[in-house]
Amino acid sequence: MPDAEQPRSVAEVREGLGEAGYLADESSALVSFLAQRLGKPVLVEGPAGVGKTELAKALSRHTGRPLIRLQCYEGLDEAKALYEWNYRKQLLRIQAEAGGEAEPPEGSWEATRGDIFSEEFLFTRPLLEAISAEMPVVLLIDEIDKTDQEFEAMLLEVLSDFQISIPELGVIEARTRPLVLLTSNNSRELTEALKRRCLYLWLDYPSVERELEIVRLHTPELDEGLARRMVEVVHMVRQLDLKKPPSIAESIDWARTLLLVGAEDLDRETFEQSMSIIVKHRSDIDLVAERVAVKLGDATPPAGAAGQTQA
Amino acid sequence: MISPERPPGEEDRVPGTAGSLLAFFEDLRSEGVAVGTSEILDAFAALEQVSWTDQRDFREALASTIAKSQEDRRVFELLFDRHFFRAAEAEALQHEVQEERYDGSDRLDLDELREAIRQAISAGSDGEMRDLARLAISAFGRRGERSGVIGVDVQRIRRALELQARGGSDGEQAALDPQEVRRFEQHLRRELERATIERTGKLPPSRPLAELDRTLPTSPTQDLAAVHRAVAQMKRRIATLGHEQRGRRRGRVVDVRRTMRASLETGGVPLRLRYRPKRPRRPEIYVLCDVSTSVSSASVFFLSVLHALHDSFRKLRSFVFIERISEVSDIFEHERDFRKISERVSSEGGVADVSGYTDYGRVWLEFGEEIAEDLGPRSSVIVLGDARTNGREPHAEIFGTIASRAGRTFWLNPEPRLYWNYGDSVMAAYEPFCDGAFECWTTKHLEQFVNVVAGGRPADLTRGS
Numbered sequence: 001m002p003d004a005e006q007p008r009s010v011a012e013v014r015e016g017l018g019e020a021g022y023l024a025d026e027s028s029a030l031v032s033f034l035a036q037r038l039g040k041p042v043l044v045e046g047p048a049g050v051g052k053t054e055l056a057k058a059l060s061r062h063t064g065r066p067l068i069r070l071q072c073y074e075g076l077d078e079a080k081a082l083y084e085w086n087y088r089k090q091l092l093r094i095q096a097e098a099g100g101e102a103e104p105p106e107g108s109w110e111a112t113r114g115d116i117f118s119e120e121f122l123f124t125r126p127l128l129e130a131i132s133a134e135m136p137v138v139l140l141i142d143e144i145d146k147t148d149q150e151f152e153a154m155l156l157e158v159l160s161d162f163q164i165s166i167p168e169l170g171v172i173e174a175r176t177r178p179l180v181l182l183t184s185n186n187s188r189e190l191t192e193a194l195k196r197r198c199l200y201l202w203l204d205y206p207s208v209e210r211e212l213e214i215v216r217l218h219t220p221e222l223d224e225g226l227a228r229r230m231v232e233v234v235h236m237v238r239q240l241d242l243k244k245p246p247s248i249a250e251s252i253d254w255a256r257t258l259l260l261v262g263a264e265d266l267d268r269e270t271f272e273q274s275m276s277i278i279v280k281h282r283s284d285i286d287l288v289a290e291r292v293a294v295k296l297g298d299a300t301p302p303a304g305a306a307g308q309t310q311a
Numbered sequence: 312m313i314s315p316e317r318p319p320g321e322e323d324r325v326p327g328t329a330g331s332l333l334a335f336f337e338d339l340r341s342e343g344v345a346v347g348t349s350e351i352l353d354a355f356a357a358l359e360q361v362s363w364t365d366q367r368d369f370r371e372a373l374a375s376t377i378a379k380s381q382e383d384r385r386v387f388e389l390l391f392d393r394h395f396f397r398a399a400e401a402e403a404l405q406h407e408v409q410e411e412r413y414d415g416s417d418r419l420d421l422d423e424l425r426e427a428i429r430q431a432i433s434a435g436s437d438g439e440m441r442d443l444a445r446l447a448i449s450a451f452g453r454r455g456e457r458s459g460v461i462g463v464d465v466q467r468i469r470r471a472l473e474l475q476a477r478g479g480s481d482g483e484q485a486a487l488d489p490q491e492v493r494r495f496e497q498h499l500r501r502e503l504e505r506a507t508i509e510r511t512g513k514l515p516p517s518r519p520l521a522e523l524d525r526t527l528p529t530s531p532t533q534d535l536a537a538v539h540r541a542v543a544q545m546k547r548r549i550a551t552l553g554h555e556q557r558g559r560r561r562g563r564v565v566d567v568r569r570t571m572r573a574s575l576e577t578g579g580v581p582l583r584l585r586y587r588p589k590r591p592r593r594p595e596i597y598v599l600c601d602v603s604t605s606v607s608s609a610s611v612f613f614l615s616v617l618h619a620l621h622d623s624f625r626k627l628r629s630f631v632f633i634e635r636i637s638e639v640s641d642i643f644e645h646e647r648d649f650r651k652i653s654e655r656v657s658s659e660g661g662v663a664d665v666s667g668y669t670d671y672g673r674v675w676l677e678f679g680e681e682i683a684e685d686l687g688p689r690s691s692v693i694v695l696g697d698a699r700t701n702g703r704e705p706h707a708e709i710f711g712t713i714a715s716r717a718g719r720t721f722w723l724n725p726e727p728r729l730y731w732n733y734g735d736s737v738m739a740a741y742e743p744f745c746d747g748a749f750e751c752w753t754t755k756h757l758e759q760f761v762n763v764v765a766g767g768r769p770a771d772l773t774r775g776s
Binding site (some may be wrong): 026032045088 | 345347349351353356357360361367370371372374375376378379383384391576577579582
């Protein structure tokens with residue numbers, strides 16, 4: 001199977017990801033590099049909103065491979081992930097045959113069967129599509145932890161041998177080796193068998209410095225001092241025990257908002273007005289208002305604010 | 312620099328780098344990380360692709376192929392440091408290499424040092440932290456404050472440097488990232504160890520990692536961060552457990568109406584069956600927790616976990632008891648910090664009446680009178696306690712009537728099963744009334760149990776009777 005161009009060093013991958021708009025840390029660059037060199041799938045775990053899916057997209061941009069995405073959910077089955085026979089078309093085909101001739105000729109069933117179980121009557125779903133693609137692709141299997149264990153077992157054949165068996169057609173082998181990323185929010189323990197076939201990458205919230213770089217990359221017009229202060233506040237908010245801690249995407253959104261409203265400094269008022277961009281639960285908002293907002297400097301005397309937080 | 316070359320001084324090992332790595336994998340296995348042959352092959356394949364001289368690449372390449380969960384990764388980090396530190400030290404001993412010590416420490420001003428260290432910590436620079444850790448050690452060594460016990464010395468130096476992991480609550484100093492402070496402490500520890508090894512000329516025996524993180528907190532002094540981590544992890548996992556049932560294929564019921572509708576597509580031939588969605592079970596939970604000193608931390612921890620998950624229950628009411636019973640549901644609704652919760656539970660619970668000894672009999676009487684009326688077939692009663700009555704009347708028959716009103720009754724005992732019914736424990740009197748009695752002294756036990764309550768299968772649990 002012809003291989004796509006392979007990176008020569010970790011630094012090269014890192015640079016490439018950076019050009020694709022993704023600032024990778026050492027471990028994600030290294031694991032992406034290894035994944036391409038060893039041709040192994042990568043299992044990416046981490047809290048929601050740290051850029052797991054974004055990593056796959058960036059890899060696709062960087063390597064120039066098209067991205068094929070399989071979003072997992074409860075009850076996802078082969079028909080939605082691998083392939084499905086287009087039975088309506090098959091029915092039509094059979095009916096067309098029956099309607100055309102009054103008496104079917106000998107051996108027509110054999111011919112028909114050979115006919116209706118061919119690729120023409122097959123819906124390809126993401127996994128089959130990734131395997132049978134002419135060009136090497138990036139395959140993203142998103143939120144694998146949402147599916148059940150049976151589905152995981154089904155993936156094993158795809159992930160280790162890069163092939164899919166279709167009983168009526170035989171084994172379809174990959175023409176090119178896809179770069180596979182699986183993401184998981186760690187909401188359940190994945191099976192050992194699946195983990196064994198993958199490289200493991202744990203993504204966590206970035207440090208202040210790195211997040212600042214990311215924010216600056218996406219909103220270069222924002223004043224650096226303000227951006228830093230904003231990222232620091234986001235970190236402070238993440239320290240709290242929230243229902244849903246703010247993701248990186250949300251801090252970028254927040255930076256854009258600050259830019260839009262033309263904020264010059266992140267004082268308490270601005271914070272309380274725009275806080276709903278990073279905190280999205282009623283009880284979280286109360287907690288953040290109580291713990292974080294008070295630490296911010298006051299532009300205006302907080303007459304009503306103190307009472308508000310107690311509500 | 313830590314070098315990946317050559318194994319430590321033990322004799323029976325394969326020589327060379329491969330041997331050293333294999334020894335490392337063996338270490339990991341002994342700590343419960345599942346390192347299979349295929350992982351080892353992957354690790355070597357990965358190492359062929361990266362430069363070995365960069366410690367970071369080396370470590371990441373190994374970690375990504377060997378440690379396949381966050382838990383494993385933590386063990387990996389701890390062992391990686393220890394293993395290769397020991398390997399390097401063993402090598403140094405063999406060749407009698409001594410590192411040069413910085414001697415200019417008498418010129419050092421403590422305040423300057425303090426400031427430099429704070430800066431290095433907030434900048435998070437590894438190399439600088441290490442150098443400063445050495446300076447700090449020699450500065451304190453000179454002042455003759457060394458106790459010789461590494462743990463004590465680390466804490467002394469830390470205190471003298473005024474590094475508070477929790478940051479300046481007084482607002483005077485900028486808060487330091489507790490993780491970076493911990494890293495600095497690690498450097499201190501490492502350098503102290505190195506000094507000890509150089510002085511004595513031999514390696515200390517290697518010990519297995521403490522099991523601290525894997526057992527439930529038994530005393531309030533234990534690391535709260537670890538507790539928090541455990542709760543957060545469990546929260547995430549259990550939050551999705553009830554849903555798992557919905558996607559299951561077995562035991563589905565065909566929805567005739569929807570099947571007929573779907574069959575219109577195929578000319579009235581029902582090619583595709585439609586099923587009724589499964590409703591997740593959302594039980595009402597009544598938790599009774601013993602908060603006498605022997606089990607109070609485990610109780611508060613357990614309550615925190617349940618309250619973190621309150622979404623999955625229709626109703627959750629929690630009670631604490633020692634001699635009397637008291638409802639604490641609203642404390643958990645308003646507080647999230649584990650430590651504050653335990654403070655408030657002990658200060659506002661008002662449960663220790665006179666002696667502070669648990670009185671199970673009286674608790675059942677009170678519960679039976681005041682709350683038992685609300686119980687119905689949908690409610691689950693969970694009791695967490697060691698069933699040690701201090702010689703008082705257990706009133707098992709009243710517990711029996713409570714249990715018969717409730718749909719399900721579970722008993723969690725924070726003592727290992729081995730100790731049940733010894734001394735004043737009357738577990739045997741209560742156990743027959745329970746749908747299950749579980750030992751519950753590690754986070755794993757707890758997780759399995761919460762799984763059962765949230766509607767999972769009890770298959771993994773060792774049932775009481």
